[in-house]
Amino acid sequence: MAKHETPLLDQLESGPWPSFVSDLKQEAAARAKNEKNIEYQVPVDVVEDLLGVLELSFKDGTTHWKHGGIVGVFGYGGGVIGRYCDQPETFPGVAHFHTMRVNQPAGKFYKTDFLKNLCDLWEFRGSGLTNMHGSTGDIVLLGTTTPQLEEIFYELTHKYNQDLGGSGSNLRTPADCIGQARCEYACYDTQDLCHTLTQEYQDELHRPAFPYKFKFKFDGCPNCCVASIARSDMSFIGTWKDDIRIDQDAVKGYVNGDFKPNAGAHAGRDWGAFDIQKEVIDLCPTECMKYEDGKLAINNKECTRCMHCINVMPRALRPGKETGCSILVGAKAPILDGAQMGSLLVPFVEVNKENDYEAIKEVIEAVWDWWMEEGKNRERLGELMKRQGFQKLLEATGIKPVPQHVQEPRHNPYIFWKEEEVEGGWDRDINEFRKHHKR
Amino acid sequence: MELEEAKEKIVEALNKKAKTKSKFYFNDLSKILELKPREAKKLISKLVEDEVLVYWSSGSTTMYGLKGAGKQAAAEHED
CATH class of the missing domain: 3.30.70.2500 (Alpha-Beta Plaits)
Structure with missing residues (x-):
């Protein structure tokens, strides 16, 4: 009872x-x-x-x-x-x-x-x-x-060699995908990076001194299985610099029906014969692919790493060989101000075990220094970025603005130049100016 | 700043506000110490270790208070 x-x-x-x-x-x-x-x-x-x-x-x-x-x-x-x-x-x-x-x-x-x-x-x-x-x-x-x-x-x-995780205004327990242990898409060793940073930042994990919570998540490829882009203040997503590797024979194999698309993941129902045009080429978000005369071509410069073609034809297409990760910052759930996805801060960084991930740690620590100084109580990094602007984040991290930082062109017509960014500064020879411009 | 000086500053400032507040954000403490967050953290962590300060956590946010201050410790028989 x-x-x-x-x-x-x-x-x-x-x-x-x-x-x-x-x-x-x-x-x-x-x-x-x-x-x-x-x-x-x-x-x-x-x-x-x-x-x-x-x-x-x-x-x-x-x-x-x-x-x-x-x-x-x-x-x-x-x-x-x-x-x-x-x-x-x-x-x-x-x-x-x-x-x-x-x-x-x-x-x-x-x-x-x-x-x-x-x-x-x-x-x-x-x-x-x-x-x-x-x-x-x-x-x-x-x-x-x-x-x-x-x-x-x-x-x-x-007994179990296990530590407590993070809670409160701390670095929260870093989380990663299964990575290279089981997944051929992983562009870097997510487990090693996750474990190394967990060890490195023990003080941040266990002794709270941040304005609010801070989350790291590590995804080996842009499929983003741990959804780092949506759920972490700092997200590390595997990517590649060179071209998608194509095995043309395997592409033909898919077209001829020798291999099941998506590795058979949607095989529970008869979808009819595989149609590469309809199921791959036409679904490419940047329209950078074509299949002509039995040959698949990709304009890699236009590829935004959506992973769709690789997911559909994993035998035929593989990520490039020159791999690393992109770092995105500022994602969060909607407690204040609505949910936010991560913004791209570092388009490509080497994930180098040999030098103890120096380049990655440099970015992390610069971001923390800025947020710890400027963040209000209970303000997430994404909210600080919104309040002070992405430009301030770039200044704090010493990262040069690049086109990849722009979500879409002509969104905001105002650019506020600083004196040191303008050749000759603000000073001008007024007499020289008046020669060309009357009062 | 030496630990003793930090302790004095923190205890004095927190006691002054004790009537209205028993829990403080990390930022409040670093302002009292007039130090950058990373410098302040070293001293504040030491004060927690010495049991001058205690952490309070809601699960999402962490605050600091003088040990035994406020109602909560007594209410939950944790003092």
């Missing part, structure tokens, strides 16, 4: 999708039974009380969690989010229900024993409820009490 009646939550289970309410009930029942004889360190009925407080919130139309808290592990300003219930007498199991964010391994590669150990730890010292993964990529452990925090942190760092 459930501890609290939950008719409103029960209704949620009736839909066609797997329900988190069913998951919670399952965990509540497992804790009550305790078949493994675990010495639970947080109240055994924590999940029952969570269901109870959620039901009450549905009934009241308001939250029963207080706003934030002062808990954390020693020396860290992030990784733990204090959650306290405002009805602790009715729901003592969730009086403390803190969240812990654990930095996921790069590319989210796990061994099953790691996951099992993590779950065992969380059954023992937490509610047993997890969220795999939070939208920043972290492993999210939901619901524990203050005395457990240091214990969990010790076990995570000493």
